Amino acid sequence: MSLTRRGLVAASVGAGLLPALPRQSRAQAANTIRIGVMNDQSGPYRDISGPYGIQCTQQAVQEFTAGGNRGFAVEVITADHQNKPDVGANLARQWYDQGVDLIIDVPTSSVGLAVNNVAREKNKAYINTGSATSDLTGAQCSPTTVHWMYDTYMLAKSTGGAMVKAGGDSWFFITADYAFGHALERDTTKFVRDAGGRVLGSVKYPFPATSDFSSFLLQAQSSRAKVIGLANAGADTINSIKQAAEFGLMRRGVKLAALLMFLPDVHALGLQTAQGLVLTESFYWDLNDRTRAVTQRLQPRLRDQKPNMASIANYSATLHYLKAVADMGVAASKASGVEVVNRMKAMPCDDDAFGAGRIRQDGRKLCPSYLFEVKKPEESKAPWDYYKLLQTTPAEEAFRPLAEGGCSLVRS
């Protein structure tokens, strides 16, 4: 009798569960956080993040979910924005409408700013780790946006400031003619002038249609400036440096300021050409035990590459975002991008890539910036052993002071 009763209970429970199954899978979809990695996978910035940025995001997801059942699933989708603002904005709109909760990466400042507007309009979270324009936390700051990595102000302060201090008091800029180049030239000009230096001129070249820089280098040389500021990035920087060496500029005492340069750029140039260059990054794989540890964990995913500050920022940012989601619940974080970002700002950050840090009111993530010098070939003892640390700017001093950005989120 009792057996029958037990059987009955089991049957009724089973019957109760059956119609719930489809409902549960719908609930599962609502219980999945979708992260869209949007970056350059086919153009001049591919090697800086591109496929490696995707791998770093996936590593963060793996480490986060490995820590036990968090109560929700995470899905990563990816796309190539081809460095075109219209492509990026359309893709962002489509993704957010289809239930993507966070867009991350987005190099190329013109695209970065376009996606910034879409995220604000849709009230969805957006973490930019790839664009450099300081306007993302300045005039165009948004409550849905976190700017995770380097910006033009921080680069200008670290590299530009150091070069002026070392006697490079007259400058000529070779600038990529779009939002990023303009912002980098503007911010560096400020530091050069503040330190008593002069800017003798600049050329703006078409991006991304330029591969021969010799004409601009020659114009820079004839201005008799002591420093040529390269307000560009990726393959453009590589070609500029290579051709400056070809035309013997460095041998004639001209200094090159590669204002935004990454480890893969140095790798592509080779130490023979790149030696002695001074550059700024916020991450170097061989900086300390924690950076070495995270690099080692990432290595199987990156194959023969090493992470740089842009690609590994995806790791750090994804981890922090997921912690915020876990903290406030999936439903609440899907409902409002502003709320997730507010929660991210309220929580302290800490990870192996950048150490302890925090996100400021205007959306700026704070981390130290490091001034490196590229080693001479004979100083390099192992593959990817490229940098010597020259100076460290602490997190709180590395970026533009909160009050100076003109961000509307900052209440005085």
Place this chain on the structure above:
Amino acid sequence: MDDLFGIPAPLLFGQLLLGLINGAFYAMLSLGLAVIFGLLNIVNMAHGAQFMMGAFAAWMLLNWLGIGYWAALLLAPIIVGITGIILEKAFISRLYKLDHLYGLLLTFGLALIIEGVFRNEFGSSGLPYRIPAELSGAWDLGFMFMPVYRGWVVIAALILCLATWLIIEKTRLGAYLRAATENAALVQAFGVNVPRMVTLTYGFGVALAAVGGVLAAPIYSVNPQMGSNLIIVVFAVVVIGGMGSILGSILTGFALGIVEGLTKVFWPEASATVIFVIMAIVLLARPAGLFGRA
């Protein structure tokens, strides 16, 4: 006499020379395109990718087999030319009876695939390729510092262009080629194997692109998108010079290099656009191009 149009004279001379060097690349590439279009009636959109393959072939020869620059200058075009011949046999030869557009789409698709494969394999930052020791160093011309290698590029391009022009205009083989362009059936009736000639011509055009690639390897970093940056400009050069005109594409290539070089001084932002403005004007005034026959 130090300033010309508000620009210091030394700077202006330097820019003219640099323009000439870039013009050498335009001339070499548009030459290959003109040869292919003239005989095959194919708008070879894969030309930029084949230019890039030339540079990569040189890099692979050096790094995988230890074969240096001078041998690569000969071997890389042969290797890339053979891949061109395979492409022609396998795909392009099926399209001769169809509209131009089909050939254009096919070769454009091939270009995207080839570039994609190289990008997957080698990344986008590029690979270093050193200037050969014999050509490193520079001359001080007084008004500028002229790398020896760039001088060599101009000379090599001139020799190559002149040789191609002579072969096509002055030899018996060239006469066959030109005759086949006019009337393939008649030439075949005289016992000339026209399909084979067409295949070899495509291979030759592709090899020309590959020579350009080898010459470019030490100047630009060897990267998968190096050709796509150039190819659109080169098409404009061909259109301005007149589709299929050999001499037209050579002269226009050098001339537009110089125009572009000067634009980089007077209005750098427009340097990528100026060639297309000229193209629009030429098309309005002379739709067949400067040297083309309507």
